[in-house]
Amino acid sequence: MFKIMCIEDDATLFQEMKERLSQWSYEIYGVERFDQVMQEFAEANPDLVIIDIQLPKFDGFHWCRMIRAHSKVPIIFLSSRDHPTDMVMSMQLGADDFVQKPFHFDVLIAKIQAVLRRTYDYNTEPTPLKTWRGAAVEFTKNTIANDGGATELTKNEMFILKYLIERKNKIVSREELITSLWNDEQFVSDNTLTVNVNRLRKKLETIGLGSYIETKVGQGYMATEEAGA
Incomplete structure (x- = not known):
């Protein structure tokens, strides 16, 4: 079972993501302390991270930098912002993919499956x-x-x-x-x-x-x- 950490401050969206992704046998972790994301990341030790850009305390770009300084775990960004520079910044920081809000869950699940397959199946060959x-x-x-x-x-x-x-x-x-x-x-x-x-x-x-x-x-x-x- 893959563990997915969702750094998302919209409680309603997080609960929907948790319900939908759990149906695919993913173990979902949320963030409760947005000033201690790295501590919760270390405790969860996830296989994939989903990060919103607009967050309390620090934005998603900050936490992506922090995670990348310690881990190569795959990262997918979520954002309601539609400026091309957000996607470019995400890729430059080492994110693996970018999902625009609002999104269809079938699209998010397909992206998650593709990233996990590239990351964990590809290197086993x-x-x-x-x-x-x-x-x-x-x-x-x-x-x-x-x-x-x-x-x-x-x-x-x-x-x-x-x-x-x-x-x-x-x-x-x-x-x-x-x-x-x-x-x-x-x-x-x-x-x-x-x-x-x-x-x-x-x-x-x-x-x-x-x-x-x-x-x-x-x-x-x-x-x-x-x-x-």
Whole structure:
């Protein structure tokens, strides 16, 4: 049974979420002390966190930063705010997905299932060490390293990198990446993929590989590899 922590101050919404998600055999925890979220997070030790942006004391972005400083637990943001910068900020802070209020519970459940599957099922599959551009890519550790150093990726970033290098020197459309990563593209903003790819490139730049994830305008992305490699 997966444990889900909901950092949501709307008591009515939280109760509805608890009832609906419990039907899917999830164990749901709420927050009672919004000035001690990290203490309650440590006590619950959840498998996934759902965070509202507008909260008492500190906003959801603050608690996302705090959680990310200590844990790689998957995070989904909820928000009634519709400004694109909220979604961008969420992704930049390391969130795994973003749900706009009001939402249909089938959409939220589908996103939860997809994130949990990526996080906990994906890494249980045997995945051999791959090399790309002379760098060692360790899927199970979410790391890539070469003589220039090493960098750690989020699970979304590693999924994108893995998908592209398995199809090296071939253009992968944005739609194909979205469908593969989130399973159902209608639940995902196109901007979410852009944020994740840009963040992946910045990390690869630290070891001299950023330029090898190419954008093909109007077509998609391609991981390039030297002939015969």
